[in-house]
Amino acid sequence: MQTVNWEQLTSDQQAELLARPAMADSSGLTNTVAEIISNIRQQGDQALLDYTKRFDKLEGDNFTLNNTDIEAATARLDDDIKDAIKVAYQQVVKFHEAQQQDVIRVETMPGVVCEMHTQAIESVGLYIPGGSAPLPSTVIMTGAPAQIAGCSRLVLCSPPPLADEILYAASLCGVTEIYSVGGAQAIAALAYGTETIKAVDKIFGPGNSFVTEAKRQVSNDFAGAAIDMPAGPSEVLVIGDENADPAFIASDLLSQAEHGHDSQTILVTPSASVAAQTASEIDSQLAVLERREIAEKAIANSVSIVCKDIQQAIEISNRYAPEHLIVQTENPREIQPHLKNAGSIFLGAWTPESVGDYASGTNHVLPTYGYTKTYSSLGLADFVKRYTVQELTQQGLRNLAPAVTRLAAAEGLTAHKRAVTIRMEKLDK
Numbered sequence: 001m002q003t004v005n006w007e008q009l010t011s012d013q014q015a016e017l018l019a020r021p022a023m024a025d026s027s028g029l030t031n032t033v034a035e036i037i038s039n040i041r042q043q044g045d046q047a048l049l050d051y052t053k054r055f056d057k058l059e060g061d062n063f064t065l066n067n068t069d070i071e072a073a074t075a076r077l078d079d080d081i082k083d084a085i086k087v088a089y090q091q092v093v094k095f096h097e098a099q100q101q102d103v104i105r106v107e108t109m110p111g112v113v114c115e116m117h118t119q120a121i122e123s124v125g126l127y128i129p130g131g132s133a134p135l136p137s138t139v140i141m142t143g144a145p146a147q148i149a150g151c152s153r154l155v156l157c158s159p160p161p162l163a164d165e166i167l168y169a170a171s172l173c174g175v176t177e178i179y180s181v182g183g184a185q186a187i188a189a190l191a192y193g194t195e196t197i198k199a200v201d202k203i204f205g206p207g208n209s210f211v212t213e214a215k216r217q218v219s220n221d222f223a224g225a226a227i228d229m230p231a232g233p234s235e236v237l238v239i240g241d242e243n244a245d246p247a248f249i250a251s252d253l254l255s256q257a258e259h260g261h262d263s264q265t266i267l268v269t270p271s272a273s274v275a276a277q278t279a280s281e282i283d284s285q286l287a288v289l290e291r292r293e294i295a296e297k298a299i300a301n302s303v304s305i306v307c308k309d310i311q312q313a314i315e316i317s318n319r320y321a322p323e324h325l326i327v328q329t330e331n332p333r334e335i336q337p338h339l340k341n342a343g344s345i346f347l348g349a350w351t352p353e354s355v356g357d358y359a360s361g362t363n364h365v366l367p368t369y370g371y372t373k374t375y376s377s378l379g380l381a382d383f384v385k386r387y388t389v390q391e392l393t394q395q396g397l398r399n400l401a402p403a404v405t406r407l408a409a410a411e412g413l414t415a416h417k418r419a420v421t422i423r424m425e426k427l428d429k
């Protein structure tokens with residue numbers, strides 16, 4: 001992991017340092033994904049099968065899983081892992097149930113009542129990554145809120161072979177359809193439909209750059225589907241002060257580095273000594289990692305930034321806008337209100353990022369590529385739509401009529417004005 005001194009860099013070098021590696025080959029990626037989407041739209045199931053055999057080594061011609069598959073998977077699993085999945089599910093349910101929104105009702109003027117209601121999105125696609133590691137935890141993060149919101153069709157897609165843990169988690173979340181297809185082709189199938197997979201209204205879930213680019217393209221097309229957010233390759237930024245534990249920091253950086261070669265991990269610290277000790281901890285912890293090869297590539301793209309002070313560390317973090325932000329400082333709660341752009345924040349030495357990945361209750365589907373400047377972490381609100389209701393009494397209309405008619409006249413929209421005056425004339429008769 002390279003170490004740099006922030007103050008010694010030019011502003012161009014600083015910008016380059018904080019750029020995402022996954023964005024590097026954007027035009028090649030755009031064309032590849034556009035071609036996959038176009039083939040799925042034209043050839044449906046046949047193209048889906050071809051791609052799934054080519055990229056994901058599907059055996060046979062069936063990519064639909066059913067209840068018998070779920071029952072067999074459940075029977076194969078040990079109680080220990082089933083219990084762990086249940087704990088994670090219950091934690092996520094608790095935190096997301098608390099996000100339910102009551103109807104908001106306000107009488108904005110006597111006789112004028114306005115309400116805000118929510119309604120579940122009817123059909124949702126849940127993309128569960130599976131290229132590099134099968135992620136049953138992502139089933140919980142997308143499936144549990146969909147279930148709580150009351151979505152009626154929960155359609156899960158993940159590259160084959162589907163791990164037993166994925167099928168078990170899907171059954172807890174009330175997933176209604178499961179297909180063993182992945183990548184951009186799965187996103188295209190969810191967005192436009194094929195003979196087997198009916199299109200959904202909105203697609204959720206993270207994925208690699210092919211998946212994320214496919215989500216971007218289908219969401220830009222009127223005929224496509226809505227999406228949750230750009231949730232691409234994992235990122236973590238750690239802010240550590242001179243008392244931070246380098247072994248803890250290294251373990252947190254490696255936990256995200258092992259997701260993929262394009263993960264990005266950054267340490268920002270005012271302490272050159274913490275930076276140096278973290279680098280040597282990374283080397284020793286890497287040596288015994290099962291996914292060493294992957295993590296090593298990600299660490300090669302990563303950086304340790306030595307900055308002036310904690311204030312500057314906060315500025316760098318806000319500028320980078322990480323998916324995950326870990327704060328290992330003496331008083332992390334003092335810093336937290338100044339952290340403007342992050343998907344999920346982990347405060348203090350005893351809050352490793354892994355707890356949010358699995359079971360604290362927060363959602364691990366989070367914006368990447370700097371989109372935490374404008375997008376939120378996944379929550380119950382993403383699975384519902386808001387709509388408003390208003391009802392006026394006769395007196396309510398009398399009270400509001402002068403403002404509405406004058407505004408309508410000012411806009412030159414006389415039919416709007418007439419819809420009010422026609423009623424007032426009747427009332428005044």
Ligand SMILES: NC(=O)c1ccc[n+]([C@@H]2O[C@H](COP(=O)([O-])OP(=O)(O)OC[C@H]3O[C@@H](n4cnc5c(N)ncnc54)[C@H](O)[C@@H]3O)[C@@H](O)[C@H]2O)c1
Pocket residue numbers: 032055056128129130131132133135138159181182183184185206207208209210211230231232233234259260263323364365366367368
């Ligand atoms: N941001 C978040 O909230 C979040 C959460 C969990 C995981 N993640 C990220 O999700 C990603 C998961 O990636 P993954 O690769 O393991 O699984 P994935 O399921 O996203 O991608 C695998 C698919 O990519 C497609 N693919 C691979 N090579 C291709 C090629 N050359 N051309 C066309 N398609 C190709 C294949 O179809 C395959 O099914 C990781 O980067 C991880 O960091 C992000």
Ligand SMILES: N[C@H](CO)Cc1c[nH]c[nH+]1
Pocket residue numbers: 135137138233234235256323357364365366
């Ligand atoms: N860290 C990932 C989000 O970027 C989520 C995850 C799933 N399993 C382990 N981690």
Ligand SMILES: [Zn+2]
Pocket residue numbers: 234255256259357
């Ligand atoms: Zn993770």
